[in-house]
Amino acid sequence: MKNNKSYRPNVAAVVLSSNYPNKCEFFVAQRTDIKGAWQFPQGGIDEGETPLVALYRELREEIGTDGVEIIAEYPDWIKYDFPASVSKKLYPFDGQEQKYFLVRLKNNALIDIQTAIPEFDQYQFVTYKELFEKVTHFKRQVYKQVIDYFKKEGYL
Incomplete structure (x- = not known):
């Protein structure tokens, strides 16, 4: 059976x-369009962009800085479906296909x-x-998969 779902190419930053490395604290933020939905910074990859270029652009657009050091990259793309309550309301896609990066804020980086x-x-x-406990329910499994990988590889 063929999967006719469409997935938005996307990057996400842990x-x-x-x-x-002295203290492991994860940045999460609440979306303006869905109250109570907390997540990592993420966003679509524009035509002609590499995932890395999209990562820096999305960080500037969402948290006001790209002052980060890249620690690691998740080796695979991860797909997830939007829940029915979100699907098609925000995007003309069934879900997202994401490339995850683990990054550390530089000491002088200011979030805005x-x-x-x-x-x-x-x-x-x-x-x-x-x-x-904080992130939106439909992203928990993906976040756990990604963070567990970074832990297993010794980054966290």
Whole structure:
């Protein structure tokens, strides 16, 4: 049976605070368009962009800085479907196919979510346990898969 679903090419950043590696704190932010939906910075890959170029652009657009050091890249693309309540309301796609990067904020990087088109209205740095209590339900499995990989590889 053929899968006729469409997936948006996307990048996502697991952003660690500048306290890493001494302290492991994950950046999460609440979306402006879906109250209570907390997530990592992410966004679509534009035509002709590489995932890395898209990563830096999305960080500037969403958190006001691309002042990060790349620690690692998840080796595979991960697909997930939007829940029925989200699907087609926000995007003309059934889900997203994402490339994840683990990054650390540079010491002098300043987060400013009041960007030209704000996508987040608040943010926090949280622990591993708090992360899975905070993020929106349909992203938890993917986040766990990615973070567990980075832990297994010794980055976290």
